[in-house]
Amino acid sequence: MLVVKILLGLFGLGIVVFVHELGHFLAARLVGIDVEAFSIGWGKALFKKKVGAVEYRVSMFPIGGYCKMRGEHEFQEAYENQAKSVAPVPGTFYGATPLRRIVVAFAGPFFNILFAILVLSVIWGIGFEVTTLDNRIVLVSDINPGESYPADQGGLKTGDRIISINGKATANYHDIQEQIATNPEKNLPIQVERAGRTLDFTVRPSLDKSSGAGKIGIYFWSDPIISSVAEGSPGEIAGLRSGDRITRINGEDFPYSVAFFRILKDQPPVLAIDYERDGRSMQTDAVLSYTNGSADLGVSYAAIQFHTTRFSPLGALIKGARETWKTFTLSVKSFGLLFRGIDLTQAVSGPVRITYMVGDVAAEGFGQSIGAGFSSMANFLALISIALCIMNLLPLPVLDGGQIVLFIVEIIKRKPLHPRIINAFQTVGVVLVFGLMLFAVFGDILFLTRR
Structure with missing residues (x-):
């Protein structure tokens, strides 16, 4: 590969x-x-x-x-x-x-x-397939208790749906990442939807010195519905299948997929998994092995997938020009972050890494479909x-x-x-x-x- x-x-x-x-x-x-x-x-x-x-x-x-x-x-x-x-x-x-x-x-x-x-x-x-998550968030502090991040300090909570940042609508996690990553150490007005109400907060992303991007300490919410199970993985051996919804692991509620990280902190050798299949409650055990302190159940969770709108030739040209300008300005802005004390060995890529990244993006895309492969590679x-x-x-x-x-x-x-x-x-x-x-x-x- x-x-x-x-x-x-x-x-x-x-x-x-x-x-x-x-x-x-x-x-x-x-x-x-x-x-x-x-x-x-x-x-x-x-x-x-x-x-x-x-x-x-x-x-x-x-x-x-x-x-x-x-x-x-x-x-x-x-x-x-x-x-x-x-x-x-x-x-x-x-x-x-x-x-x-x-x-x-x-x-x-x-x-x-x-x-x-x-x-x-x-x-x-021609349009292309987009795989993304929605705009609901999980606080990193809920996965790693005792730590505090800009999201906590700004008043955000797990389950909030971020609907706009800096006055720009955020329909999915790509939109949220773009606004946060490109505005480190700047006060950002963030509007969220919580329990049927619209609330306004201000969050100041910190600068991640390993990448030069802004971060606020959030994961993105993904419902724990299994979309695929890797062959030979602990999940497959335990009998899990695509479509199963995991409800509890080792007695803990499992409302979102990243809760898995919290459960693995104590490195349990066996996971007692409660799940639902076709409306029935079921249970199984999964035996884990750890490498460098980490383990993988071998399951992927359902994401949002949609095909973008197909533009007319003129509309596509205008959209292409706008996206190019948007990427150009973001790239110039990101270049300025190189002079703010970030880890240059992480942020500066040479020909080897760029070659690998281009190939990696293309290979991952072709793994989904021919069209996804071409669109992923073309975008990159x-x-x-x-x-x-x-x-x-x-x-x-x-x-x-x-x-x-x-x-x-x-x-x-x-x-x-x-x-x-x-x-x-x-x-x-x-x-x-x-x-x-x-x-x-x-x-x-x-x-x-x-x-």
Whole structure:
């Protein structure tokens, strides 16, 4: 299964990087910069064919690709020859005006945004299956007595149905998570429904330094109705089936599924389970085994599933653009949390972890159905594409944003930059990006050791 996830991840991540490089390629051709090679994949060329002045390649490692423009590294030769500027040869990268180079640099991130809009438009046009829970909550303090969380301090109670946060309706737990996770350490007005009454509270999410997200100390309510039982699990051996409703475990009422965590705190070797099947009360025992202090009964509980509304082509395009903008702004907002003391080894993902995550999302989706697999993977690829756009627009050397900064300075000065300045800028960029990559890969290794 791990191999399948990695292969799916490589394929998905390759698409996103390929789209980015395609943007650079098309923009370079548009503004008159010669492209020497355009490759699908990296490494040794397995297949190549020259069409006009461009050599098209299919390379060994199928992760994205690259666009090799004529003269894009001429500043290095000028630096080594101690020239005062790069010779503006027509058709080369540095022979183009700074504005045209800005267009080429910006085209890669821009194509990532276009890709996200296209993918999300298609998904919303055909509709997709959503698996979620409703907006009812369980306080973590009811599972771990003695601890206090922002939800407790704000006055929320188990069984409350959160109907809006910060003035935005919350129909399910995805809506609630979005508002809470993106607003750490901010006072949020929360409206709940409790015993037929509508009540207003203010809750201030704390910052989870392992992820950079806000949290208030809640689980989401799931009725203890079994939807599936894993083969060979303690639940199957005990005779539990899909459709059974668990009512009590070891003499404790079992009103919601997360009550299981409270019952397992004392690590009982055997669970006495009362349940209902077809209107009859029944009982069974389940023998548990513990690994690193945790055990799993092997059952999944029923969730809410629905198919989203299918939009018209124009409506889907508008919806796709809105969702892309929403994700873009949330991603920028989340990026700012990196500077607030969070655990960067958890929050910063490198290529290994991103590849695994893309493959994991796709594999889980395909495990449900072909349609769910494609929609899950497409949604995640759109997110990765937007993240790649934001990252590349950062004003750091080597990245597209850093290149744009250089070219803007050149426009302001009204003369080419000295090769020494360009070389120093690029060298700093290589060191920074390489250091970040090492840090991210270190975090990836820690991530994979926990799988």
